[in-house]
Amino acid sequence: MEPLLEISGLTVDYTTAGGSTVCALSDVSLQVFAHEIIGVLGESGSGKTTMGLSALRLLPANAAIRSGRIRLRGRNLLDLREKDLAKVRGAEISHIFQEPAQALNPVLSAGRQISYVLRAHKKLSNRELIAEVHAMLALVGFNDPERIARAYPHQLSGGQRQRVAIAQALACRPAVLIADEPLSSLDAATQAETLALLQRLRSEIGLAILFISHDADTLAAFASRTVVMEKGTVVAGGSIQELRSNSSGYVRALISPGASLKAPTPAEEAAGTPLLSVRNLTKRYVQRQVLSRRAFIVEALSGVSLELNRGATVALIGKSGAGKSTLARCIAGFETPDAGEMLLDGFPLRNLKRQMRWQVQMIFQDAAGSLNPRFTAERLITEPLDILGRGTKAERRRRALNLLEEVGLDLKFADRLPAELSGGQRQRIAIARALAVDPKLLILDEAFSGLDRPRQARIGALLQTLQQRHGFACLHISHDVGFASLLASEILVMGDGRIAAKFSSEEIRNSRDTTALMSMAVDPGSSRPEVEAAP
Amino acid sequence: MIRYISRRFANSLFLLVVVSAIVFGLAQAAPGDFFSDATINQRISAETVAALRARYGMEKSLPVRYWGWLRSLGTGELGYSFAYDLPVGKILWPRMGHTLLLTVPALLLSWLVAVPLGILVATRRGSLVDRIFSVGTSAMLALPDLLIALLILLFALRTRMFPVGGMNSVVIPPGWWSGWKDTAWHMFLPVLAIAFGALPMILRHTRASMMEVLDSPYVRAARGLGLSRFVTLYRHALPAAANPLISLLGISVGGLLSVSLLVEVIVSWPGIGPLVLEAVLGRDLFLVMGAVMFFSVFLIAGGLLADILLYLLDPRIRMQS
Numbered sequence: 001m002e003p004l005l006e007i008s009g010l011t012v013d014y015t016t017a018g019g020s021t022v023c024a025l026s027d028v029s030l031q032v033f034a035h036e037i038i039g040v041l042g043e044s045g046s047g048k049t050t051m052g053l054s055a056l057r058l059l060p061a062n063a064a065i066r067s068g069r070i071r072l073r074g075r076n077l078l079d080l081r082e083k084d085l086a087k088v089r090g091a092e093i094s095h096i097f098q099e100p101a102q103a104l105n106p107v108l109s110a111g112r113q114i115s116y117v118l119r120a121h122k123k124l125s126n127r128e129l130i131a132e133v134h135a136m137l138a139l140v141g142f143n144d145p146e147r148i149a150r151a152y153p154h155q156l157s158g159g160q161r162q163r164v165a166i167a168q169a170l171a172c173r174p175a176v177l178i179a180d181e182p183l184s185s186l187d188a189a190t191q192a193e194t195l196a197l198l199q200r201l202r203s204e205i206g207l208a209i210l211f212i213s214h215d216a217d218t219l220a221a222f223a224s225r226t227v228v229m230e231k232g233t234v235v236a237g238g239s240i241q242e243l244r245s246n247s248s249g250y251v252r253a254l255i256s257p258g259a260s261l262k263a264p265t266p267a268e269e270a271a272g273t274p275l276l277s278v279r280n281l282t283k284r285y286v287q288r289q290v291l292s293r294r295a296f297i298v299e300a301l302s303g304v305s306l307e308l309n310r311g312a313t314v315a316l317i318g319k320s321g322a323g324k325s326t327l328a329r330c331i332a333g334f335e336t337p338d339a340g341e342m343l344l345d346g347f348p349l350r351n352l353k354r355q356m357r358w359q360v361q362m363i364f365q366d367a368a369g370s371l372n373p374r375f376t377a378e379r380l381i382t383e384p385l386d387i388l389g390r391g392t393k394a395e396r397r398r399r400a401l402n403l404l405e406e407v408g409l410d411l412k413f414a415d416r417l418p419a420e421l422s423g424g425q426r427q428r429i430a431i432a433r434a435l436a437v438d439p440k441l442l443i444l445d446e447a448f449s450g451l452d453r454p455r456q457a458r459i460g461a462l463l464q465t466l467q468q469r470h471g472f473a474c475l476h477i478s479h480d481v482g483f484a485s486l487l488a489s490e491i492l493v494m495g496d497g498r499i500a501a502k503f504s505s506e507e508i509r510n511s512r513d514t515t516a517l518m519s520m521a522v523d524p525g526s527s528r529p530e531v532e533a534a535p
Numbered sequence: 536m537i538r539y540i541s542r543r544f545a546n547s548l549f550l551l552v553v554v555s556a557i558v559f560g561l562a563q564a565a566p567g568d569f570f571s572d573a574t575i576n577q578r579i580s581a582e583t584v585a586a587l588r589a590r591y592g593m594e595k596s597l598p599v600r601y602w603g604w605l606r607s608l609g610t611g612e613l614g615y616s617f618a619y620d621l622p623v624g625k626i627l628w629p630r631m632g633h634t635l636l637l638t639v640p641a642l643l644l645s646w647l648v649a650v651p652l653g654i655l656v657a658t659r660r661g662s663l664v665d666r667i668f669s670v671g672t673s674a675m676l677a678l679p680d681l682l683i684a685l686l687i688l689l690f691a692l693r694t695r696m697f698p699v700g701g702m703n704s705v706v707i708p709p710g711w712w713s714g715w716k717d718t719a720w721h722m723f724l725p726v727l728a729i730a731f732g733a734l735p736m737i738l739r740h741t742r743a744s745m746m747e748v749l750d751s752p753y754v755r756a757a758r759g760l761g762l763s764r765f766v767t768l769y770r771h772a773l774p775a776a777a778n779p780l781i782s783l784l785g786i787s788v789g790g791l792l793s794v795s796l797l798v799e800v801i802v803s804w805p806g807i808g809p810l811v812l813e814a815v816l817g818r819d820l821f822l823v824m825g826a827v828m829f830f831s832v833f834l835i836a837g838g839l840l841a842d843i844l845l846y847l848l849d850p851r852i853r854m855q856s
Contacts, residue, residue: 056759058755058758058759061660082764086761086762086763086764087761088761089758089759089760089761090759090760090761090762091761094759094760095756095759095760097752097756099752102751102752102753103752103753103756104753104756105753105754105757105771105774105775106753106775106850106851107774107775107777107848107849107850107851108770108771108774108775109850116757116760116762116766116770116771117760117761117762119766120760120761120762120763120766121761152850152851152854154850154851154854155850155854165756168756168760169760172761
């Protein structure tokens with residue numbers, strides 16, 4: 001059988017700002033047959049995205065395809081002129097990207113964006129166009145396509161945006177869809193919905209999908225075949241089940257990233273008072289309009305209680321908007337709760353002087369955003385010490401360099417600026433900075449979600465080591481149940497501003513279907529899923 | 536929609552009242568008045584000067600005078616010119632018409648040329664065209680407006696293709712059409728000078744704003760879905776890049792006026808420019824204040840226009856309000 005999309009011997013170079021060339025892909029070959037889902041697995045920087053973009057010839061200007069062929073239905077896309085290429089793009093081969101918020105134009109309505117794609121490839125009257133837009137939105141599962149067509153991206157949720165992006169990509173019924181990490185910015189429940197939608201569309205409109213991901217679990221359930229990429233080359237291929245038996249360290253780290261992590265120790269029975277105890281915390285946001293008596297009240301937290309023991313790790317899971325971050329911000333002192341009590345070591349956090357705030361440290365999702373771009377790594381780490389006035393200058397410097405080593409960075413990183421570091425390295429700097437003051441509690445607000453699986457696992461392992469050495473407690477906020485359960489001994493599920501359920505990490509790991517667990521936690525009405533007994 | 540616009544409108548009105556108070560306060564704080572020179576003159580008695588001042592109500596208290604002036608603003612009279620012995624409105628209104636005759640075409644011209652050029656340059660980043668424009672706009676920005684106006688004047692003198700001054704020829708053939716044609720012929724150079732002064736700023740902003748949007752994932756996505764170059768640039772990228780440009784439009788409305796002032800003086804265009812210059816030198820206070828108020832109205836109207844356009848074009852702003 002003739003493959004639908006065939007990439008053979010593809011080599012791509014990037015020219016850096018300095019003028020040197022970096023090889024992004026070398027001699028990559030891949031075949032996609034009709035109605036097939038092919039997974040592409042690899043860590044960030046392995047060339048997955050470059051390959052996806054090459055197939056559409058959407059590479060940035062500083063990239064050049066050195067050699068190879070990309071054949072779609074036997075026709076080499078690399079030979080096409082820009083004008084003929086435009087006829088193929090969207091009509092025969094299409095794509096969806098990682099961040100649906102950015103893949104949609106913020107100032108155009110969803111319907112208009114879909115209609116542009118239709119108009120580019122088909123001659124339709126205005127009435128047919130509108131009907132087709134609505135039909136497309138209905139196909140991706142919207143019950144009210146008319147309303148969605150009028151909506152602008154900022155009025156849609158992340159999952160809805162991704163569905164609009166899918167509708168846009170499939171409007172002209174292409175044969176191949178390139179999906180570049182389409183799930184990674186969505187929460188677990190929405191991920192499951194989107195995945196189900198793609199499955200359905202594949203059978204309904206006969207689509208072949210090239211599914212790029214760093215998450216082996218998703219591919220295991222979804223892709224018939226997977227190729228594994230490392231540093232621009234294909235290093236392994238086959239089904240995930242076959243790949244599991246692969247001996248290569250790289251492949252194994254990708255497929256079961258949790259393997260390098262120690263199983264979290266179950267929470268020891270409270271010896272004395274818990275480190276952190278939160279009781280009935282309530283926080284409301286009131287939005288008032290100028291010259292208007294109407295006020296919108298959003299109850300972000302309604303009576304949250306939790307306890308955290310010394311040295312323990314607790315994960316806080318929930319959909320976006322469940323109140324996780326608000327809770328973290330209250331504990332860290334960025335927000336003042338309206339009611340309730342927070343005790344750290346039996347001392348009310350609310351009365352904590354600014355000088356004593358160091359006891360709680362926070363690590364943010366976006367390390368790049370939380371590090372001053374003009375500070376070197378060393379200055380970033382010494383800054384909290386400078387503020388608290390701890391030690392002499394030489395001592396602070398020594399401590400910073402020690403910490404750098406502790407988080408697994410070479411001393412040569414001390415002079416680097418955040419822009420000169422990778423995402424994982426930046427997150428390590430953020431951890432070192434948080435630990436500089438020896439905190440009792442570390443709050444990680446989605447600190448891993450910007451990283452790919454193997455990096456998540458490495459940073460997770462690092463945190464475990466550091467935690468053992470320094471004995472701080474961790475409050476780990478995440479939307480990723482699977483990964484959180486590898487780190488935390490206890491998992492709290494938040495929904496609508498309250499703690500909806502509580503699981504031990506064993507319960508989670510032993511349950512097959514974490515998504516069901518999540519959705520149950522989010523809709524407290526449904527029953528608890530069946531959990532297999534722990535061995 | 537109506538609520539938003541009316542609120543903006545009320546804000547603008549309030550701002551105008553504040554401006555009027557400042558203008559009035561500054562004018563009063565300035566030493567001397569129209570009759571100061573007369574006091575030096577031996578042949579004019581102090582009584583005569585006092586009588587003159589009394590005639591114009593200049594001995595009344597400050598709030599009373601301010602209130603009087605505000606009321607005359609409301610009727611469009613804008614106070615009284617001593618030099619012309621006429622209400623300021625009567626002198627100012629036709630002159631404003633002449634100034635607008637220069638600035639409105641200049642505004643349209645500069646935007647209609649600069650935006651497509653800016654888009655073109657943005658799509659060819661780093662190319663020769665881009666570099667030429669980059670150097671060119673820098674040079675144009677560095678050139679003082681005065682120099683541009685003088686160069687154009689020189690051009691007119693040397694080539695004798697265009698008239699060098701005034702708004703109309705001395706003798707115009709009969710018929711309304713030839714009158715218009717004559718004015719348009721006189722307008723050509725000053726409009727060009729004003730548009731030329733505004734062009735580089737608009738071009739640079741268009742380039743910067745478009746470049747940012749062209750890098751965005753949604754423009755890449757649009758390309759990847761087979762949208763034509765024209766649709767991608769003008770239907771996808773331009774609306775998304777428009778916000779800073781609209782704000783600039785609001786500011787440039789006011790900015791053009793100040794360039795126009797200068798150009799008018801140089802080519803002796805009977806607009807507000809020469810009038811204001813003369814009024815300032817002659818201490819014809821109400822005329823100056825009237826002109827300043829006119830400028831403020833223009834600037835504030837530019838801001839209002841930008842706000843309304845932003846509201847109409849950006850759904851995110853519509854959402855907030």
